[in-house]
Structure formats: structure tokens, C-alpha cells
Amino acid sequence: xxxxxxxxxxxxxxxxxxxxxxxxxxxxxxxxxxxxxxxxxxxxxxxxxxxxxxxxxxxxxxxxxxxxxxxxxxxxxxxxxxxxxxxxxxxxxxxxxxxxxxxxx
Numbered sequence: 182x183x184x185x186x187x188x189x190x191x192x193x194x195x196x197x198x199x200x201x202x203x204x205x206x207x208x209x210x211x212x213x214x215x216x217x218x219x220x221x222x223x224x225x226x227x228x229x230x231x232x233x234x235x236x237x238x239x240x241x242x243x244x245x246x247x248x249x250x251x252x253x254x255x256x257x258x259x260x261x262x263x264x265x266x267x268x269x270x271x272x273x274x275x276x277x278x279x280x281x282x283x284x285x286x
Contacts, residue, residue, distance in 0.1 A: 235264050 224230045241251040252260035258279035
């Protein structure tokens, strides 16, 4: 008994074409993985994902920073103004209140 397999040329050609397409896709996938890894590495170095919208140091938001009275945009009108100017945001309530207090004096 013989273990021979009959394969026609059309089938072999199809397999070869698929193999070439798979090789190309694998290369594209490798490039994609490299781009994803670069993005993840940059985010890890930055410490967060996305764009920083508030230049206030993270320490100012900690218990120690708040205990020391370090400014945050939520607690200090000058810091709120600085962050608003950096980000192009709208005037905040703390800034409005500070302006009103100046006008009342």
C-alpha cells in the first residue's frame, strides 16, 4: 500500500498565494505592534494616557500637598487662572468669586 497524495497545480498555487499574503500581513502586523509598543512606552514614561491638561504638579493634589496648602485650580484663583490660560478653558467659579471679592472691597 502506498501513501501518495495527489495534489493538482491549482491547489498548490492557491496555497502559495495565501502564504505570500500571510507573510505580508505578518509584516504589517509586526509594524503595528511596534507602533503600539512605542505608544505604550511613551505613556508609561509620561505616567498617564492622553494629553496633560493641567500643569499643576500631582503632589499638590496629594494629602501632603493639600496639607501644606499647595495651590490647585480648585482651591486657588491664581492657579485656576494659570491653568485656564494654558488650556484655553472658560473662567471658573473660583476665579469669578475672587474677582467679585476684589470688586466688593
